[in-house]
Amino acid sequence: MGLLTFKGGIHPPDRKELTKDKPIAEARPPRTVAIPLSQHIGAPCKPVVTIGQDVKKGEMIGEPGGFVSAAVHSSVSGKVIATGEFPNVMGRMVPSIVIENDGKEEWTILKDNPDYANLSSDELKEKIKAAGIVGLGGAAFPTIVKLSPPKEKPIDTVIINGAECEPYLTVDYRLMLEKPHEIIEGLKVLMKVFGINKGFVGIENNKPEAIKAMGKATRERQDVEIVIHALEVKYPQGAEKMLIKAITGREVPARGLPMDVGVVVQNVSTTFAIYEAVRYGKPLIDRVITVTGEGVRESKNLLIKIGTLISQLIEECGGLQDSTGKIIAGGPMMGFALSSLDMPVTKGTSGILVLPEDKVIHTEEFGPCIRCGRCIDVCPMGLMPSMLSIYSEKGFYEGSKEYNLWDCFECGSCAYICPSKRPIVQFIRLAKSLTKP
Amino acid sequence: MKKNTVIVSVSPHIMSEETVSHIMWTVSLSLFPAFVMAVYFFGPRALFVTALCIISSILSEYFVQKAMKKKITISDGSAFLTGLLLGLNLPASLWSLNPFTIHVPIIGSFVAIVITKQLFGGLGYNIFNPALIGRVFLMASWPRAMTIWNEPTAAFVAFDAKTTATPLGILKEEGIGRLIEVFGDKVNLYTQLLIGHRSGSIGETSIIALLIGAAFLLYKRYITWHIPASFLGTVAVLAWIFGGKGTCLFTGDPLLHLLSGGLILGAFFMATDYVTCPSVKTGQILFGIGCGALTMLIRLKGGYPEGVMFAILLMNCFTPLIDRTIRSKVFGAIKVKTK
Numbered sequence A: 001m002g003l004l005t006f007k008g009g010i011h012p013p014d015r016k017e018l019t020k021d022k023p024i025a026e027a028r029p030p031r032t033v034a035i036p037l038s039q040h041i042g043a044p045c046k047p048v049v050t051i052g053q054d055v056k057k058g059e060m061i062g063e064p065g066g067f068v069s070a071a072v073h074s075s076v077s078g079k080v081i082a083t084g085e086f087p088n089v090m091g092r093m094v095p096s097i098v099i100e101n102d103g104k105e106e107w108t109i110l111k112d113n114p115d116y117a118n119l120s121s122d123e124l125k126e127k128i129k130a131a132g133i134v135g136l137g138g139a140a141f142p143t144i145v146k147l148s149p150p151k152e153k154p155i156d157t158v159i160i161n162g163a164e165c166e167p168y169l170t171v172d173y174r175l176m177l178e179k180p181h182e183i184i185e186g187l188k189v190l191m192k193v194f195g196i197n198k199g200f201v202g203i204e205n206n207k208p209e210a211i212k213a214m215g216k217a218t219r220e221r222q223d224v225e226i227v228i229h230a231l232e233v234k235y236p237q238g239a240e241k242m243l244i245k246a247i248t249g250r251e252v253p254a255r256g257l258p259m260d261v262g263v264v265v266q267n268v269s270t271t272f273a274i275y276e277a278v279r280y281g282k283p284l285i286d287r288v289i290t291v292t293g294e295g296v297r298e299s300k301n302l303l304i305k306i307g308t309l310i311s312q313l314i315e316e317c318g319g320l321q322d323s324t325g326k327i328i329a330g331g332p333m334m335g336f337a338l339s340s341l342d343m344p345v346t347k348g349t350s351g352i353l354v355l356p357e358d359k360v361i362h363t364e365e366f367g368p369c370i371r372c373g374r375c376i377d378v379c380p381m382g383l384m385p386s387m388l389s390i391y392s393e394k395g396f397y398e399g400s401k402e403y404n405l406w407d408c409f410e411c412g413s414c415a416y417i418c419p420s421k422r423p424i425v426q427f428i429r430l431a432k433s434l435t436k437p
Numbered sequence B: 001m002k003k004n005t006v007i008v009s010v011s012p013h014i015m016s017e018e019t020v021s022h023i024m025w026t027v028s029l030s031l032f033p034a035f036v037m038a039v040y041f042f043g044p045r046a047l048f049v050t051a052l053c054i055i056s057s058i059l060s061e062y063f064v065q066k067a068m069k070k071k072i073t074i075s076d077g078s079a080f081l082t083g084l085l086l087g088l089n090l091p092a093s094l095w096s097l098n099p100f101t102i103h104v105p106i107i108g109s110f111v112a113i114v115i116t117k118q119l120f121g122g123l124g125y126n127i128f129n130p131a132l133i134g135r136v137f138l139m140a141s142w143p144r145a146m147t148i149w150n151e152p153t154a155a156f157v158a159f160d161a162k163t164t165a166t167p168l169g170i171l172k173e174e175g176i177g178r179l180i181e182v183f184g185d186k187v188n189l190y191t192q193l194l195i196g197h198r199s200g201s202i203g204e205t206s207i208i209a210l211l212i213g214a215a216f217l218l219y220k221r222y223i224t225w226h227i228p229a230s231f232l233g234t235v236a237v238l239a240w241i242f243g244g245k246g247t248c249l250f251t252g253d254p255l256l257h258l259l260s261g262g263l264i265l266g267a268f269f270m271a272t273d274y275v276t277c278p279s280v281k282t283g284q285i286l287f288g289i290g291c292g293a294l295t296m297l298i299r300l301k302g303g304y305p306e307g308v309m310f311a312i313l314l315m316n317c318f319t320p321l322i323d324r325t326i327r328s329k330v331f332g333a334i335k336v337k338t339k
């Protein structure tokens, strides 16, 4: 049987060998953490602590600022020493709370639920909401919103996204190897939330150990039906719409959401966080990230506290090589290039990638579009990136809407493949910033 | 970090190794077998004419970019490729001192590079295939010199080779019977056409050598099957239906039409030019069918024995239209319309 997949896509070198065999290790406790109040898509949180106040680990420090929002909790025990605007990895200034770690690791009171399997759908959702969980794959969309679709959009399928198609990153891979039972339990919680009894896990075929571990964990749970699907190794296999197409054959309508075809997708890290929230009442205060790239001395998979400064993590990985050219929060295809290391890791940061200078492409030297059509062939959304880039380059921003500008989710496949090295995603973002959908 | 600068730019942060110049040089390389066979059959003249085209194309590009104060891009290989393709589309007889016609390739290169390509905005912006415009210009300006076809001799020193008509010329003027007579028998006709032992443009004759290059490009995915297959398929079908004697339908010889003229060179190496063909696959199939139909219209009904290059140029005109009407299928688009 052929592997499941979608149309289009690219095959960048995956470079996962740098960290795939490194077990998740706990990072050194930070001296201070800077926790942004807006780590998610949606309304920022309202701070509920003031300077000088003592906080416990896991205590809420920011309450949701609306329906599309997620609570923020302290990742350390200690004292609030500052509040104010600090830069985040996307280069914007966001209100944040700085806490000095007293090193005591004192937890606030968490509510343990050994019999979480008997909770109702609403009770489960309440716990997920209280834990401030957002999508940990990068988009950081509040999970509770995904779990509360309107009535006219019934959900009949839950998919766990284990594709991890971004090169270099091995967060979900390590979690699947080390915590397969917890992830399966998390999936069961999600199935319970929607009252359905069939779930899927999609894993790219270059992770046979993960497929094996998850399969084994599944077989030990005979009570529900969970299917593990091996997917073709192709970027962006882990994009929600592509994953849904590969596994269910359903095509999410253009500009639509997975719920429009009755599907909810959660990535592996998020599912693990959901399990911890429901089982132990633990809020989302830490996550696993991959610190990697040829530009850092020792690549690692680290369990880090949200708010830890990137500079500290780099230091823990032996520091930067002399030839550092670019530092990226996230993966090489969709991550953000950083201008400074003094930024905190947030819920949505799945990796820190350091590329040496000789791997950095100087896109300012790009050439004209030779109309080779490669970008069209690889665009998973079936767009014509060549036209989008030409229209934007010439300033016809409105005209680029004719070529479905707003269907682009900036996966970068087009710019990756372009022989003329055209910064297509940059052109697309420019056009998006100057037009309305 | 020794220095204190890092680069900040928009994602993606990694890119494939493929570059425009790599593509151009690889396509040029794929024409090498055909070039070698051409030199074997037509002698040093083939070499000289082609080299002249390549050199004058590169120089044209250099000077026009210099004059227009643009970045000099001769190292990207596109001028080389245009020169090479133009050379392979010319008769070897142009290299002769009597009559004096060696200025012809130079002017053709100038027209290809300066007028067809750079004045339209340079690489990527030209509407027509530069090498083909160059050739058509020469056909219109020096119709006689452009249709003196040397006999293939395989003799390297023969500078005064005999001239003869091309197989398609014979077919048009004297019919299939005479053509078979010239080559002895049918089997020999096909064999000679395959290896390229016939008169014609420098690079078009050796079908085998061209197919080796084409297979290489297909394997490397520098070209896809869409244009060549639809182009050749259309020619074959139309030749079979309408290519017979008189008004008898379905008696034509598709193989003869496939193996002769500049069809293979055109279908694999010229119609597939990225800049001047549609960029969506469905559009490419339509483009190929159009090329095939026009080729056969000219071959069977037109004034010229060969129509491949006119067909491609005519279809080049339609490329913008095809690209505007036939778009790629947007993911999830169908359902949106029904909403």
Ligand code: SF4
Pocket (backbone or CB within 6 Å): A378, A379, A380, A381, A382, A383, A384, A385, A407, A408, A409, A410, A411, A412, A413, A414, A415, A424, A425
């Ligand atoms: S970045 Fe946008 S246009 Fe480019 S391949 Fe991805 S979805 Fe298509």
Ligand code: SF4
Pocket (backbone or CB within 6 Å): A368, A369, A370, A371, A372, A373, A374, A375, A376, A385, A386, A389, A414, A417, A418, A419, A420, A421, A422, A424, B279
């Ligand atoms: S890949 Fe680059 S050169 Fe090719 S069509 Fe797309 S934008 Fe143009």
